[in-house]
Amino acid sequence: xxxxxxxxxxxxxxxxxxxxxxxxxxxxxxxxxxxxxxxxxxxxxxxxxxxxxxxxxxxxxxxxxxxxxxxxxxxxxxxxxxxxxxxxxxxxxxxxxxxxxxxxxxxxxxxxxxxxxxxxxxxxxxxxxxxxxxxxxxxxxxxxxxxxxxxxxxxxxxxxxxxxxxxxxxxxxxxxxxxxxxxxxxxxxxxxxxxxxxxxxxxxxxxxxxxxxxxxxxxxxxxxxxxxxxxxxxxxxxxxxxxxxxxxxxxxxxxxxxxxxxxxxxxxxxxxxxxxxxxxxxxxxxxx
Numbered sequence: 001x002x003x004x005x006x007x008x009x010x011x012x013x014x015x016x017x018x019x020x021x022x023x024x025x026x027x028x029x030x031x032x033x034x035x036x037x038x039x040x041x042x043x044x045x046x047x048x049x050x051x052x053x054x055x056x057x058x059x060x061x062x063x064x065x066x067x068x069x070x071x072x073x074x075x076x077x078x079x080x081x082x083x084x085x086x087x088x089x090x091x092x093x094x095x096x097x098x099x100x101x102x103x104x105x106x107x108x109x110x111x112x113x114x115x116x117x118x119x120x121x122x123x124x125x126x127x128x129x130x131x132x133x134x135x136x137x138x139x140x141x142x143x144x145x146x147x148x149x150x151x152x153x154x155x156x157x158x159x160x161x162x163x164x165x166x167x168x169x170x171x172x173x174x175x176x177x178x179x180x181x182x183x184x185x186x187x188x189x190x191x192x193x194x195x196x197x198x199x200x201x202x203x204x205x206x207x208x209x210x211x212x213x214x215x216x217x218x219x220x221x222x223x224x225x226x227x228x229x230x231x232x233x234x235x236x237x238x239x240x241x242x243x244x245x246x247x248x249x250x251x252x253x254x255x256x257x258x259x260x261x262x263x264x265x266x267x268x269x270x271x272x273x274x275x276x277x278x279x280x281x282x283x284x285x286x287x288x
Contacts, residue, residue: 024055032077033078095118095225106247112232113138113229114227114248116228122178123145152211153211156198199211210231224259227252231244
């Protein structure tokens with residue numbers, strides 16, 4: 001008589017099953033994704049604690065399949081193939097297809113660039129960028145990764161993550177020192193976003209830029225992306241920050257509705273602005 005293994009035993013066996021070549025390939029890809037500069041085979045092998053012999057053939061394979069690019073100086077960088085594969089995945093592809101025409105209209109109306117961001121582990125990923133029609137503009141490279149709390153996009157995505165998942169993610173960010181602020185400040189930032197339905201605050205990375213970020217929801221009501229306008233004040237821009245916020249909120253609702261989300265409203269007018277809001281009452285910043 002045969003006895004079928006319990007489901008838990010099968011799952012444990014699957015996790016313990018080793019595929020050395022695949023593990024080496026994934027180790028290299030994950031290491032390369034974190035590299036800001038081109039690296040040599042020697043540097044790759046040293047970083048992974050593996051011999052040159054162990055990684056040589058894997059590197060050649062990854063280069064041959066288009067995942068790595070070799071420079072004239074025999075250094076390697078990660079290509080955009082993983083990013084392209086991610087965009088072939090139906091949910092992301094659908095999101096980009098729906099958002100693109102709406103974001104083009106938003107950029108034209110607001111005279112501001114805008115981009116679409118999704119959460120990927122402990123960072124955020126830029127999946128779509130539309131430039132402002134004005135000569136001076138702020139653009140973010142497609143496929144760029146940023147720490148969650150360095151961006152308003154990330155803060156909005158974090159705020160609208162289900163509470164249990166959000167608490168676990170905040171724990172990880174604080175423990176790893178990636179929050180760059182006390183936990184109570186993180187919690188207050190999240191509370192402000194949940195109360196307002198958006199974040200509008202001075203950019204932590206670019207002086208003179210105000211980040212305006214609003215959530216994008218799917219048919220289940222889950223927040224799956226953030227639409228962000230990096231607002232640059234200039235003479236040719238027709239709208240001030242609050243007007244751009246209104247336009248961004250309307251665009252987010254339009255994208256969400258196209259993804260099957262229930263009807264919503266642009267929660268902007270009359271809402272309580274956060275302490276970081278440049279348009280809050282009594283703020284001395286110049287209004288364009």
